[in-house]
Amino acid sequence: MINKLRRGKSTLESMQAANNRKILINLGSAHTVIDRFIQKTGDPGDLIDLKKRLTILSSELFNKDRMQFNVKVVTMDDWNSAEKAVIDSSEKLAIELERQLTAGLDIAAIEGYTDAVSNAILNRLQVTPELNAHYGKILKNKKSELKVNDGVSLEFDNYLNSLLAKYANxxxxxxxxxxxxxxxxxxxxxxxxxxxxxxxxxxxxxxxxxxxxxxxxxxxxxxxxxxxxxxxxxxxxxxxxxxxxxxxxxxxxxxxxxxxxxxxxxxxxxxxxxxxxxxxxxxxxxxxxxxxxxxx
Structure with a gap:
């Protein structure tokens, strides 16, 4: 199973799961455009390699071993910036590929945007107990609500993300x-x-x-x-x-x-x-x- 479903009350992990869903949509869009280019070109070797890279990146979203686990204290700003970097880089990749459908294929540019996604995933920050506790205090003041309560939200988000990863590939x-x-x-x-x-x-x-x-x-x-x-x-x-x-x-x-x-x-x-x-x-x-x- 992808990222085995589990119960939990970590709101930050729920947020990360929701972010994964956005990223998977962007990577899936890029995957689809590359498929179109493969069907059009007579020598799809580089494109096939890029398609494989996107498949690997989709899987690495769920690989916590790829994330940085820093000894130093990680702030909420650090964590939010790292999450934003992955979302933004995947969105830029999807937008660039859509642009190339009309402007023409540029393998080097695609590779550059794909490298940016890979680096952002590598530099993603794990949710530590300390960070979770800190965020929990923030939420007490904001009285944030989950769409689905009692710890089910994270499990359901992970399930939807698993389906997206499947449909992307x-x-x-x-x-x-x-x-x-x-x-x-x-x-x-x-x-x-x-x-x-x-x-x-x-x-x-x-x-x-x-x-x-x-x-x-x-x-x-x-x-x-x-x-x-x-x-x-x-x-x-x-x-x-x-x-x-x-x-x-x-x-x-x-x-x-x-x-x-x-x-x-x-x-x-x-x-x-x-x-x-x-x-x-x-x-x-x-x-x-x-x-x-x-x-x-």
């Missing part, structure tokens, strides 16, 4: 109705409590993976609305996440059957509930796991 190689699509458009976005990935095939057919936090207790009513929103020529896989699901909701998910949608309930304590007798639901379930491994 892989897309579905085979569809539930058979066939291996080519010339597809693969995009993914992140909200405060959600991640959505969309694959658009020639002819307008699309496959949508949506993962989001859900507090709605009327699951049947919610799913009815989701079904009504599924577009023509679209297949949707919806994963609803909560710290736990009641027995009725679990049974509903296990029985759910619809030609254009699969439903997954992710229980942060127990795992997934879905209709494992439905071939389409089984086919796409791995795309909601945190394993950084290409599957169909």
């Amino acid at each position: 892989f897309n579905p190689g085979a569809l539930h109705m058979g066939g291996n699509p080519d010339n597809v458009k693969w995009e993914y976005t992140s909200g405060s409590k959600s991640v959505t990935a969309t694959m658009t095939l020639r002819g307008g057919t699309s496959l949508v993976f949506e993962t989001r936090w859900e507090d709605e207790t009327d699951l049947a009513g919610l799913v009815k609305k989701e079904i009504a929103s599924v577009k023509k020529n679209e297949y949707k896989c919806l994963c609803l996440v909560n710290r736990s699901w009641d027995g009725g909701s679990r049974d509903f998910a296990r029985r759910f059957e619809y030609p254009k949608m699969s439903l997954y309930l992710h229980d942060l304590k127990e795992g997934f509930y879905y209709n494992n007798s439905n071939a389409s639901a089984v086919h796409y379930k791995s795309w909601f796991s945190t394993e950084l491994k290409k599957k169909a």
Whole structure:
């Protein structure tokens, strides 16, 4: 698993996890543009190497051994500056690559921006107990609130980041109705409590993976609305996440059957509930796991 999910009350770690999500979006955007250049050029060797570097950088975001653990006292300003450096450098890389789509390919410039991201990750600062304690005192005065309470926020943020890392490196190689699509458009976005990935095939057919936090207790009513929103020529896989699901909701998910949608309930304590007798639901379930491994 990528960055094994765990419970915790470290608000700074929650912030770092949220920052990781922004960085992964930027690296994923850069990854997508490089893929486009690879398809256009006759000698993609350098581009393939850059693509591999971006994949490695995405993984290194979760490698605490890469971060600096300074003996000296680290201030909040130090920590914030180091976080900002990673976010800003990844954003500049993504913007530069988008610019090159129209201005023309410049390998040296891409390498320079990629080096900046690598250095920023290397110089990132770990969250120390002392820094956490200091920040905790600041929060007492500000009465800051987490979007999802009781330590679940960090676990959920890490889960979304794991999905983003997966979607940045892989897309579905085979569809539930058979066939291996080519010339597809693969995009993914992140909200405060959600991640959505969309694959658009020639002819307008699309496959949508949506993962989001859900507090709605009327699951049947919610799913009815989701079904009504599924577009023509679209297949949707919806994963609803909560710290736990009641027995009725679990049974509903296990029985759910619809030609254009699969439903997954992710229980942060127990795992997934879905209709494992439905071939389409089984086919796409791995795309909601945190394993950084290409599957169909």
